[in-house]
Amino acid sequence: MAPPLIGITTYLEPSARWGDWHLPAALLPASYHRMAHRAGARAVLVPPDEDPRAAADLVSRLDGVVTAGGPDVDPARYGAERDPRTGPAHPERDAWELAVTREALARRVPLLAVCRGMQILNVALGGTLVQHLPTTGAHRGATGVFGTHEVAPVPGTLLAKVLECDAAVSVPTYHHQAVDELGEGLVASAYATGDGTVEALELPDADSFLLAVQWHPEAGTDLRLMRALVTAARRGLSG
Numbered sequence: 001m002a003p004p005l006i007g008i009t010t011y012l013e014p015s016a017r018w019g020d021w022h023l024p025a026a027l028l029p030a031s032y033h034r035m036a037h038r039a040g041a042r043a044v045l046v047p048p049d050e051d052p053r054a055a056a057d058l059v060s061r062l063d064g065v066v067t068a069g070g071p072d073v074d075p076a077r078y079g080a081e082r083d084p085r086t087g088p089a090h091p092e093r094d095a096w097e098l099a100v101t102r103e104a105l106a107r108r109v110p111l112l113a114v115c116r117g118m119q120i121l122n123v124a125l126g127g128t129l130v131q132h133l134p135t136t137g138a139h140r141g142a143t144g145v146f147g148t149h150e151v152a153p154v155p156g157t158l159l160a161k162v163l164e165c166d167a168a169v170s171v172p173t174y175h176h177q178a179v180d181e182l183g184e185g186l187v188a189s190a191y192a193t194g195d196g197t198v199e200a201l202e203l204p205d206a207d208s209f210l211l212a213v214q215w216h217p218e219a220g221t222d223l224r225l226m227r228a229l230v231t232a233a234r235r236g237l238s239g
Contacts, residue, residue: 172216
């Protein structure tokens, strides 16, 4: 059987520099596609499309989806006033990833949502976000440097099954926003041990694999989450 094809959403930046060039670019840290490769999949980068309706065609061609980390979701997407500490809006990426997430759910395509991806999932299902966590806490350390903290899986959840334990685990982290009111049907499947921040979401009634984490598995060496996605994608290929 051919390795499953995993689509990974990307940043869309107005200015990026490499070699002699300084241009707009769709980009993604290499740790994402390398994580997919190490877990036995093939990776394709999925930059925002100007027409979110293209998400239906795109997702129908994939065996699994990873919605990646990135900038803050526009508070207008969940009906909130903008906190002055919220970052600038990225309307094209917001619209695209909301559409990709909804298509993955509708088409039962396995989905792993990472950091911003978890927040997008929550907003796609009608939830809201905490726009700012204390910068002195465990969730975000020095600028551009991943920190670590412990999260406690909820016993009996998909996450606990994937991690094969109910004990707290140390995870790579970098974020200042978090899930607040949960979207329709979602349940929290992990919490930060220090302050109780929701660290994972899942959808018990989903007909396919769906798991969202606030931390950054691509920044570490633990492949259990990605392997679970790839396993679910393989089941879809064989079915």
